[in-house]
Amino acid sequence: MALRQHEGKTIMYTAMGSEWRPLGHPRRKRPISSVVLDKGISEKILGDCKEFVGNPGWYTERGIPYRRGYLLHGPPGCGKSSYITALAGDLGFSICVLNLSERGLSDDRLNHLLSVAPQQSIILLEDIDAAFVSREDTPQQKSAYEGLNRVTFSGLLNCLDGVASTEARIVFMTTNYLERLDPALIRPGRVDLKEYIGWCSPHQVEQMFLRFYDGDKAPAQAARFTERVLAFEKNVSPAQIQGFFMFFKHSDPEEVIDNCKMIWEL
Numbered sequence: 380m381a382l383r384q385h386e387g388k389t390i391m392y393t394a395m396g397s398e399w400r401p402l403g404h405p406r407r408k409r410p411i412s413s414v415v416l417d418k419g420i421s422e423k424i425l426g427d428c429k430e431f432v433g434n435p436g437w438y439t440e441r442g443i444p445y446r447r448g449y450l451l452h453g454p455p456g457c458g459k460s461s462y463i464t465a466l467a468g469d470l471g472f473s474i475c476v477l478n479l480s481e482r483g484l485s486d487d488r489l490n491h492l493l494s495v496a497p498q499q500s501i502i503l504l505e506d507i508d509a510a511f512v513s514r515e516d517t518p519q520q521k522s523a524y525e526g527l528n529r530v531t532f533s534g535l536l537n538c539l540d541g542v543a544s545t546e547a548r549i550v551f552m553t554t555n556y557l558e559r560l561d562p563a564l565i566r567p568g569r570v571d572l573k574e575y576i577g578w579c580s581p582h583q584v585e586q587m588f589l590r591f592y593d594g595d596k597a598p599a600q601a602a603r604f605t606e607r608v609l610a611f612e613k614n615v616s617p618a619q620i621q622g623f624f625m626f627f628k629h630s631d632p633e634e635v636i637d638n639c640k641m642i643w644e645l
């Protein structure tokens with residue numbers, strides 16, 4: 380009954396004390412095609428996850444813990460969170476969001492939470508760089524973190540290594556700053572697939588346009604829009620383009636093309 384009620388929806392969980400609670404109402408599944416990534420990236424990650432979820436035997440036969448870690452890195456507003464949400468929907472998984480910087484989240488509590496996470500869920504550790512400083516950072520930077528009741532770096536590594544269960548365990552981490560992460564955190568076994576989710580490529584600009592505008596003229600208009608945007612030689616995120624299209628949502632596509640410099644001004 381509960382399952383049928385949530386069909387077509389993605390449940391987000393947040394940690395409350397030592398348990399997981401649904402965060403708001405289940406969200407309508409976001410189609411994975413609505414997140415426009417550069418060519419091949421979405422297929423690569425989705426394919427990897429499906430392969431993993433569909434082959435428990437491969438892991439047990441080899442005595443390998445049945446878990447897989449992913450890291451999406453890149454600038455803000457390029458679709459990391461949106462993609463993970465859409466991916467969860469596609470897999471029929473829920474998402475357990477953990478904020479490692481949260482005060483009061485000790486190593487023990489983290490360990491417990493990971494072991495009681497709902498079945499068929501993705502564990503999402505967002506902005507993983509904010510929780511820890513790299514071992515190469517200065518003592519001053521490190522001391523800012525001391526004295527807080529928080530997860531320790533080695534505690535997190537232990538928890539990640541210990542996340543083993545008979546069902547598929549998928550952990551996603553995101554960061555805007557790959558270079559700030561300690562190599563120990565992202566070594567194979569903890570992070571098995573790393574993917575850069577970056578500023579829009581020409582392909583993405585064009586696809587974003589086509590998601591908003593249709594009709595016979597749309598392909599030619601999308602090509603012109605892309606050319607104009609690229610002529611500025613500025614980085615642009617899908618979130619910026621989306622915001623721009625929303626601003627012009629009642630306008631004619633030609634007006635949208637003519638005003639594309641506003642992408643960076645809204």
Ligand SMILES: Nc1ncnc2c1ncn2[C@@H]1O[C@H](COP(=O)(O)OP(=O)(O)OP(=O)(O)O)[C@@H](O)[C@H]1O
Pocket residue numbers: 413414415416453454455456457458459460461462554555617618619621
């Ligand atoms: N690649 C994309 N395709 C379609 N929409 C996108 C894409 N990237 C971002 N958006 C839109 O921009 C907004 C912000 O995106 P999102 O939160 O997924 O970015 P993010 O990369 O996770 O950013 P941050 O690093 O700040 O967490 C969302 O409303 C989303 O719909």
